[in-house]
Amino acid sequence: MPQWKLTTEFTFDSAHYIRDYQGPCGRMHGHTYKVKVEATSEKLYPSEHCPHPVMVADFKSLRWAKQDVSKGGLDHCILNEVLPPEYYTTAEVIAKFIYDETKKRIPKDVKLKICVWETPSSWVEYEDS
Ligand SMILES: Nc1nc2c(c(=O)[nH]1)N=C([C@H](O)[C@H](O)COP(=O)(O)OP(=O)(O)OP(=O)(O)O)CN2
Numbered sequence: 001m002p003q004w005k006l007t008t009e010f011t012f013d014s015a016h017y018i019r020d021y022q023g024p025c026g027r028m029h030g031h032t033y034k035v036k037v038e039a040t041s042e043k044l045y046p047s048e049h050c051p052h053p054v055m056v057a058d059f060k061s062l063r064w065a066k067q068d069v070s071k072g073g074l075d076h077c078i079l080n081e082v083l084p085p086e087y088y089t090t091a092e093v094i095a096k097f098i099y100d101e102t103k104k105r106i107p108k109d110v111k112l113k114i115c116v117w118e119t120p121s122s123w124v125e126y127e128d129s
C-alpha cells in the first residue's frame with residue numbers, strides 16, 4: 001500500500017541534569033537539542049486549520065516542542081522542571097515525552113518516529129513498531 005511520510009526538523013535550547021547520575025551529566029548543563037519527527041500514513045486527514053482531508057498531520061502539530069516554554073513548547077526551559085517527574089531527562093525519555101505529547105495532537109492511525117540529538121554525535125530514535 002502506498003503511504004505518505006512527512007518529515008520535519010527543528011531545534012530547541014534547554015538546560016537539564018540527569019537525576020541521580022554520578023558524573024558531570026548530573027549537574028545542570030545545556031544542549032541545543034535537534035529533533036526530527038516523521039509521521040507516516042496511508043490516509044490523509046483534515047486538521048484543526050483545514051477542513052479538507054489533505055494532510056498526514058499539520059506540520060504545526062508536529063513542531064509544538066520548538067515553541068518557547070511559555071507557549072507550551074520546550075525551548076528555553078529547565079527540562080527537569082517542565083517534564084513530569086516520571087520522565088527522566090535522558091535523550092531516550094525526552095524522545096518518549098515528545099512522542100507521547102505529539103500522539104495527542106495527530107490522528108490516531110498515523111505512525112510516528114521521533115529522533116532526538118543531544119549532541120551532534122549522539123542521538124536516539126523512538127518509533128511505533
Ligand atoms: N544513553 C544516554 N547516555 C547519556 C545521556 C543520555 O541522554 N542518554 N546523556 C548524557 C548527558 O546529558 C550529557 O550531556 C552528554 O554528555 P557527553 O556524552 O559527555 O556528551 P559530549 O558531546 O560532551 O561527549 P564527549 O565524548 O565528552 O565529547 C550522558 N549520557
Ligand SMILES: [Zn+2]
Pocket residue numbers: 016025029030031118
Ligand atoms: Zn546533557
